[in-house]
Structure formats: structure tokens, C-alpha cells
Amino acid sequence: MTKEKSKVTSGGCFCAAVRYEIKGQLRGVVNCHCSQCTKLNGNFGAHSKALKSNITITRDKGLSWYKISDTAQRGFCxxxxxxxFWDNIEQNTLGIIAGSLDSPTNLKTIGHIFVEDKSDFYEITDNIQQFKGSSEGKLEGDFL
Structure with missing residues (x-):
């Protein structure tokens, strides 16, 4: 078994009522600047991603899901x-809020999406790839 496939990453909420483990590969972090992420996070949302089959909820005392559309829901404590979490129920991957991962994550930011919708109180000043809307699967690891 390769090192990447045997790697286990853990994470959870602030109060530890929810804990999870991810076996194997995580996608790099994508900063989403859509209006939903802005409302939910107070700014952009920083998201990693993993295969749903590789994620185990080890403590779910506080886990709740909020349906945000016909195809998506958000997991929170x-x-x-x-x-x-951000879950497109039609996909085999689960978006993971990067800040909920235990450090060190060893992840790097790989892109910005929905930059056309970003708030006006900050600027994106790095040289990382930007997309006006969705990346449409063009970022490494989008489909794991």
C-alpha cells in the first residue's frame, strides 16, 4: 500500500462533538467566493475534498445537515x-471545510472559484488560478 493511500487525516468541530477521519488522498484547498460561502463563513470558504467512501464519522453527537438546494447540503455542528462539510449528493466526493482539519494538513491552496461573486471588502492578491464561477473540474483532484 502506498503512503498516500494509507495516510489518515483527522478533523472535527471546535467543541469536539463531531470528529471524522479520512483515509487516503485529500484534494488541495479551493477558496470559494460565492455568496453562500460568504454568508456561512463571513468571507470565502476554504474547502478540501475526499471520496465519501474514505470518510468515517467517528463522533457524531453534534452533526447536523442543512439542505441548501435540491442537490446539496452542508454539514455542521x-x-x-x-x-x-459541503455535500453534492450526486457526487462520490465530499467537500471538507479545510479549517476543520487537524493541523498540520500539509495541503496547499490550488485555486479560487466564484471570484465574480466575491465580497468587495478584500482583494485576491495571490497568483493562484481563478475562475469566475465553478472550476468545472479543471483543478487537480476535483474528481479524485
Whole structure:
């Protein structure tokens, strides 16, 4: 078994009512600047991603899901309010709020999406790839 496939990454919410483990590969971090992420995070949302089959919820005392569309839901802790997951129920991957991962993550930011919708109180000043809307699967690891 390769080192990447045997790697286990853990994470959870602020109050530890929700904990999870991910076996194997995580996608790099994508900063989403859409209006939903802005409302939910107070700024952009920083998201990694993994195969759903590689994610195990090890403690779910506070885990709740909020349906945001016909195809998507957000996972959060109802005890402390921490955002944890973004789930397109039609895909085999689960978006993971990067800040909920235990450090060190060893992840790098690989892109910005929905930059056309970003708030006006900050600028994107790095040289990382930007997309007006979705990356449409053009970022490494989008489909794992």
C-alpha cells in the first residue's frame, strides 16, 4: 500500500462533538467566493475534498445537515456552529471545510472559484488560478 493511500487525516468541530477521519488522498484547498460561502463563513470558504467512501464519522453527537438546494447540503455542528462539510449528493466526493482539519494538513491552496461573486471588502492578491464561477473540474483532484 502506498503512503498516500494509507495516510489518515483527522478533523472535527471546535467543541469536539463531531470528529471524522479520512483515509487516503485529500484534494488541495479551493477558496470559494460565492455568496453562500460568504454568508456561512463571513468571507470565502476554504474547502478540501475526499471520496465519501474514505470518510468515517467517528463522533457524531453534534452533526447536523442543512439542505441548501435540491442537490446539496452542508454539514455542521449544532453544538458549536462549526462548518464541516459541503455535500453534492450526486457526487462520490465530499467537500471538507479545510479549517476543520487537524493541523498540520500539509495541503496547499490550488485555486479560487466564484471570484465574480466575491465580497468587495478584500482583494485576491495571490497568483493562484481563478475562475469566475465553478472550476468545472479543471483543478487537480476535483474528481479524485
Amino acid at each position: 449544532r453544538e458549536c456552529g462549526s462548518g464541516l
